Amino acid sequence: MIRGFRVDLVVPVKPLPVAKTRLRGAADGGVGSLTAHTRLALALAMDTVTAARAARRVGSIVVISSDPAVAMELGALGADVVPDPSKGLNGALRHGARVLREHEPACAVAALQADLPALRPDQLDGALDAASELFGSGATRAFCADEPGTGTTLLVAAPGIELDPHFGRGSAAAHLASGAESLDGEWPGLRRDVDVTADLEQAAALGIGPRTRAVLAAREQPQADGRPL
Template sequence: MVIPVKPLHVAKSRLRGAADDGVGDPEAHARLALALALDTVAAVRAARRVRQLLVITSDPTVALELTTAGVPVAPDRPGGGLNPALERGAELLREHDPGTALGALQADLPALRSAELDAAIETAAAVFAAGPVHRAFCADAHGEGTTLLLCAPGTTLDPHFGAGSAHRHERSGAYRLPGDWPGLRRDVDTGEDLRRAADLGVGPHTRGVLAAAPRPRRPAVTSRESLGFAQPSDPS
């Protein structure tokens, strides 16, 4: 399984401010982006059907966190973009195990459960065994993007991530997986996505960042008495 992680200072730009009540502090944003990736990686490591995991990143903080935890990391090619990073990761995994199936997973799935990932891989494996289809993908909760792309042994991953990727993957011949996996489908691009992921239950890293975030201030409620107005008399 290949997971690409962008440099934290440019990752998840539409989430900026979600970790600090709209302030948009770069350090708070980086902590949130890192937490999303760490919880995603933790769920993948716990999945039974994932034999190999490789994170592609050029961010030194991400690389240090993951290598310290024993996760293999390879640097991204400068200016390569998401799909070239996934192709590089696939090449590196196939160098070690030429006959392996491959998967590419987005790094912003903090509510992912390892059982969901196992179920998606098992469903795809059954599809591959049954017919001529050798690639499959899981669309996001909106049905437009892609959270997971899988390919059978001996097949090229051929990623088409980006805006509208679900339709591009489908047009390229990949099978749209039908399973009900809310954590696997709930990638986080906006504050609303993050709230919905939190409702599902996010991992400990994201939960810790959200718990430390300042709470929005509520306007003070002022009573009529404090403004000097008399309360209406009891009609009874």
């Protein structure tokens, strides 16, 4: 393991109205209110960044987003928010990695997905420790696959190595083909990203962060006319 190993993170967050579109309705019992949906999308990102900030291996966090609410709320959590360059997800991640290395040229950098409401700081530290061990043995990049094993929730590049992200459909295989090594470990909260309602239910069973929990609790509270929120 590399002594004193710390990693700077880049976290991409889409504009909230178009983020996590397959979750539309999950925050309000299927109604599909845009207000409820954006509240959920923001809560997912905030719980993810809060957990990441508490990890001992994490240094700086740069959030790539052009959404004003994201900038305000995640900035308040201690992240630096940088406008999205509008070059797609992988372009945003490459831009974020460059921003991080402008300040710390020798840092290790990692891309972390923003939809991990069950993430625990110790799980992220465990994955980063595993990456450090791989880098100490000569590897240059490593990734953590999602729970199904086809996607990627975390991609780490050793100091001085380009991040080279390949997120998208089948990203686990794409990262493996690009030369990144797979990280082995349980880390259920790190692997449980949330794309659809079933994923959200699984994350809730693991134990989600307070903001996402509050959004889900609110959908059970009746309005004045007796309907759920």
